[in-house]
Amino acid sequence: MAEKRDYYEVLGIQKGATEDEIKKAFRKKARENHPDLHPDDPSYVEKFQEINEANEVLSDPEKRAKYDQFGHAGVDPNYGGADGFSGMGGFGDMGDILESIFGGFGGFGGGASRSNANAPRRGSDIQESVTINFMDACNGKKQDVKLFRMAVCESCHGTGADAGTTADICPDCQGRGSIKTTQRTPFGAISSTKPCPHCGGKGKIVKNPCAKCRGVGRVRVQKTVTVDIPAGIDDGQTIRLSGQGDCGINGGPAGDLLLNITVRNHPIFTREGYDIHCDIPVTYLDAVLGADITVPTIDGDVRYNIAEGTQNGTVFRLKGKGVKKVNRPERGNQYVKIYVEVPKNLTKKQKDLLRAFESSLTEKNYAKRQSFFEKLKEKFDF
Template identity: 50%
Template sequence: RDVGYELPLSFLEAALGCKKQIKISRLETCAEFSGKGTAKGTNPETCPDCGGSGQVRTQRRTPFGVIQSMGACSKCGGKGKIIRDPCKKCKGLGRVRVSKTLEVSVPAGIDNGQTFILRGQGDHGVNGGPAGDVNVTVSVRPDPTFERDGFDVWCDIPLTFAQATLGDEITVPTIDGKAKYSVPEGTQNGTVFRLRGKGIPYLNGRDKGDQYVRVQIEVPRNLSGKQKEALKNFDATMNEKNYEKRKSFFDRFKDMAGK
């Protein structure tokens, strides 16, 4: 059968892909006597009730006549064999539970709650049957800088009043490292700009999403007296052309008051 495993990842590990070691518990074929489940020097016996088929025919009388059906043999549990002297290691089951360490390659672009499969790494099959899989479900921890939206990445970046007013070349963090961006003069708080191809890789694809950067203008605090005076002198030089949104708002307010 399949084995489940939950793998915790950081935001960047999920976005870029990584290699991890995981430790699972699975059933493996008992190394003693090729998993037959018998003690040394003995072999399983053919079940006398089902003749080794694992199934028996039953009859049941009903008002409509006798109904015949096939079902699992109760003596051998449907196995067709009976173990008189079981292996001490596996207790006759033919499989033992072991702890196994596996190295896994996490695909780039995987998202929180998604699952990737390790084929044939689950429980070993009974009587030489095929092995199950390991279903690895990822749990991605929140990141203090980045947020994910599909294959796009969002982040906030603080700007000073002077940077937003005059424009500036800034350094923006991305999942691939640092990138340069020229902020135009007059940038307003909440403005969003896009860095194409700086997002998360598409699963099993060559394309990538984009990164969106949201501007947060930080109002200065703890100003000295000299700084406050300089700011007042600067504000005194401002006029309506410098504050278009403010002018538009108060113009609408005047129109409403005049009605």
């Protein structure tokens, strides 16, 4: 069994990388190493799986913490090559150490599951990305997603052996997939378990491998999955589809599909949580006299009356006109900011009319300005 590479090395990041850096690195590596881009090189299937495996661990804070402390043995009980405890056979062999001390007491480790190479194992999770429009994120939609996943080989039904033949039990490990070795240390003799070098840890020898899957028992297939994207989904969120990942091994359950959502920007609306924000330009006259204005919402246009003397930057709320909360009946609000557009490119006549209008006004028409100068006078004793 080949030694696993460091997950941080697989994604090309430092150990202290942030969640955002991990996500960006995974997407970059997944795009570069996608098997579709290298159809003539089967090694990219393994590279792609390695990238998915690294991301599955490092993107999960709990798994990442265990990996940072114990390496591969902290997140994979079947891993037998970790050397986190030098001279003691690795953390992954701690169950065997305790077994040798306590005579196989069942409460320690999981050595029994490690010794059974043919036990059912869950398939790997796979990740895909989909980009949707802003309005689709608000209202929800059905989206067809094409993906590649590992499926049970139809020719050999997952055995890896050619039709009419069967796999033989490995004579070295007797089908366990691992062999025990005893090492003498200053603490006494310690038993450790290592993958069987003869069968590569599989417990079986396939003398006549299936031509379609080359003895693996699984093949990579393309599949189209129809996904119900819920109303209210936001940019950067992930939808988990149970059982849509790689098929399991030895009859184990399939992994999950993790669908990463990217939402395109909207030309008018911006979103903060479940609230919608937008700016509405109004004329100088409408702001002065008040007016009924048309306000766009994600449900369509509505009419709103702005009061006489509305100031630039005034914000009003349309209750319940925001985004629906995911899997809940409540909705956010829409906040509309008034932008008073000052007219430009005036003619001489228009300017004269404005000057005449201005001369007819008094300080009472400018409440904020009057208040400002009164405060200024009090402070500096003008």
